Amino acid sequence: xxxxxxxxxxxxxxxxxxxxxxxxxxxxxxxxxxxxxxxxxxxxxxxxxxxxxxxxxxxxxxxxxxxxxxxxxxxxxxxxxxxxxxxxxxxxxxxxxxxxxxxxxxxxxxxxxxxxxxxxxxxxxxxxxxxxxxxxxxxxxxxxxxxxxxxxxxxxxxxxxxxxxxxxxxxxxxxxxxxxxxxxxxxxxxxxxxxxxxxxxxxxxxxxxxxxxxxxxxxxxxxxxxxxxxxxxxxxxxxxxxxxxxxxxxxxxxxxxxxxxxxxxxxxx
Amino acid sequence: xxxxxxxxxxxxxxxxxxxxxxxxxxxxxxxxxxxxxxxxxxxxxxxxxxxxxxxxxxxxxxxxxxxxxxxxxxxxxxxxxxxxxxxxxxxxxxxxxxxxxxxxxxxxxxxxxxxxxxxxxxxxxxxxxxxxxxxxxxxxxxxxxxxxxxxxxxxxxxxxxxxxxxxxxxxxxxxxxxxxxxxxxxxxxxxxxxxxxxxxxxxxxxxxxxxxxxxxxxxxxxxxxxxxxxxxxxxxxxxxxxxxxxxxxxxxxxxxxxxxxx
Numbered sequence: 451x452x453x454x455x456x457x458x459x460x461x462x463x464x465x466x467x468x469x470x471x472x473x474x475x476x477x478x479x480x481x482x483x484x485x486x487x488x489x490x491x492x493x494x495x496x497x498x499x500x501x502x503x504x505x506x507x508x509x510x511x512x513x514x515x516x517x518x519x520x521x522x523x524x525x526x527x528x529x530x531x532x533x534x535x536x537x538x539x540x541x542x543x544x545x546x547x548x549x550x551x552x553x554x555x556x557x558x559x560x561x562x563x564x565x566x567x568x569x570x571x572x573x574x575x576x577x578x579x580x581x582x583x584x585x586x587x588x589x590x591x592x593x594x595x596x597x598x599x600x601x602x603x604x605x606x607x608x609x610x611x612x613x614x615x616x617x618x619x620x621x622x623x624x625x626x627x628x629x630x631x632x633x634x635x636x637x638x639x640x641x642x643x644x645x646x647x648x649x650x651x652x653x654x655x656x657x658x659x660x661x662x663x664x665x666x667x668x669x670x671x672x673x674x675x676x677x678x679x680x681x682x683x684x685x686x687x688x689x690x691x692x693x694x695x696x697x698x699x700x701x702x703x704x705x706x707x708x709x710x711x712x713x714x715x716x717x718x719x
Numbered sequence: 720x721x722x723x724x725x726x727x728x729x730x731x732x733x734x735x736x737x738x739x740x741x742x743x744x745x746x747x748x749x750x751x752x753x754x755x756x757x758x759x760x761x762x763x764x765x766x767x768x769x770x771x772x773x774x775x776x777x778x779x780x781x782x783x784x785x786x787x788x789x790x791x792x793x794x795x796x797x798x799x800x801x802x803x804x805x806x807x808x809x810x811x812x813x814x815x816x817x818x819x820x821x822x823x824x825x826x827x828x829x830x831x832x833x834x835x836x837x838x839x840x841x842x843x844x845x846x847x848x849x850x851x852x853x854x855x856x857x858x859x860x861x862x863x864x865x866x867x868x869x870x871x872x873x874x875x876x877x878x879x880x881x882x883x884x885x886x887x888x889x890x891x892x893x894x895x896x897x898x899x900x901x902x903x904x905x906x907x908x909x910x911x912x913x914x915x916x917x918x919x920x921x922x923x924x925x926x927x928x929x930x931x932x933x934x935x936x937x938x939x940x941x942x943x944x945x946x947x948x949x950x951x952x953x954x955x956x957x958x959x960x961x962x963x964x965x966x967x968x969x970x971x972x973x974x975x976x977x978x979x980x981x
Contacts, residue, residue: 508857531758537859548850562858565760565865 461650466516476502491661494671541611545622547603549595556591581609601632741937748871751864766869775877786885790892812915814893819920823886828931832964840960843943878932934967
């Protein structure tokens with residue numbers, strides 16, 4: 451197995467990804483790739499399949515068909531030892547933070563170090579505090595997650611995602627539920643991370659402002675299909691009616707088929 | 720009729736797959752206890768110790784009180800029944816056998832199911848809902864190794880230990896009644912009990928308690944991992960977990976007793 455060196459090589463490569471829960475298909479053959487050092491925003495409304503896509507990228511679900519390659523390795527066919535090693539190079543910040551409720555902020559941030567390294571307590575503490583400085587959480591060591599505000603939870607989750615110095619960062623809905631100022635701070639933080647550390651970042655969001663501010667490239671997902679992938683300007687000026695509807699927050703025009711409508715209303719279970 | 724059959728089929732299917740999932744968790748839990756150190760993911764001693772305190776040490780008072788009361792009750796009923804035959808003294812072997820073989824373990828099982836069976840399901844269920852389990856997995860930390868293995872070992876140590884305590888407390892309760900009603904000394908009571916009991920009697924109870932420990936852990940974690948759907952779902956799995964734990968314990972006890980007392 452060779453490590454990816456060429457900067458043009460894709461860090462994330464998805465081919466023909468089909469996802470389904472039971473009989474319900476969520477993703478219908480999704481293809482895209484993210485290059486090293488890129489900030490990719492995956493954008494789409496609710497129900498577009500973006501959360502499902504993220505769960506597959508993280509290896510939390512098995513795809514019905516298709517492959518997901520991270521750093522050139524198919525994560526669904528990797529032996530568990532190799533997958534574990536791969537996961538140490540990847541940071542994930544979940545939508546709700548997913549901080550461990552029984553631990554303080556500092557313990558949460560130190561947790562990956564404690565589990566994966568044999569550093570002594572003091573070194574781990576220093577490393578964790580450095581990441582907390584990066585996300586502006588210095589001095590909040592001893593608070594429990596329940597005592598944090600929404601923005602602080604996101605930042606603590608980010609610090610935990612960064613503590614192992616990942617080369618790839620997944621960020622689920624960085625600005626959901628935050629006020630505009632805090633959300634803008636997080637956007638700045640994401641840009642700074644890429645510029646200073648060269649991390650490849652994949653952000654899943656439905657917030658347009660934030661998406662256009664941070665993205666190098668945007669993938670627009672709609673009803674389980676990719677409408678387009680391209681630089682943010684190209685997406686902004688795209689002709690596609692669905693993309694424009696999403697960007698301009700226009701509700702979709704209702705397509706009324708009288709026959710189908712009547713059938714829906716009168717259907718017996 | 721068709722709906723009934725389909726419903727029944729679904730339930731049976733769900734039941735079997737849940738049972739399979741629980742067995743899988745059991746073997747994975749054991750696997751990580753044994754193989755963890757070689758795969759550089761050891762099960763932490765501190766985590767095991769914490770579970771042991773939660774499950775065992777904090778349950779000591781309630782287990783002792785309930786076991787003691789149960790001993791008193793059994794002695795009362797025994798003496799009352801045997802009085803008709805003028806054989807009150809025969810209550811002593813009766814107490815000895817039933818407590819060591821049966822009731823010590825059963826009381827501990829029910830108390831631990833009520834305290835820890837629900838707590839395990841609620842804790843893991845809440846972690847499942849807040850994506851903490853997903854967070855563990857993407858960090859490359861096996862949730863079974865981190866959450867189930869320490870619990871399993873903690874339970875398998877502490878439930879038998881509690882059973883020994885419960886045996887002692889229940890026999891003391893029974894003994895107290897014998898002292899009062901049969902006009903014998905406490906020392907004489909213990910001599911009489913220990914004269915009829917053999918180590919196998921205690922072992923039967925301990926073996927049962929070991930099985931109860933595994934059952935409580937598995938019912939709790941299985942329900943926790945299957946949690947979905949917010950606060951409502953959390954309430955449901957907690958209740959379900961306690962009911963299933965106690966049912967599993969009593970049924971397992973019956974099967975055990977059936978084979979051991981032949």
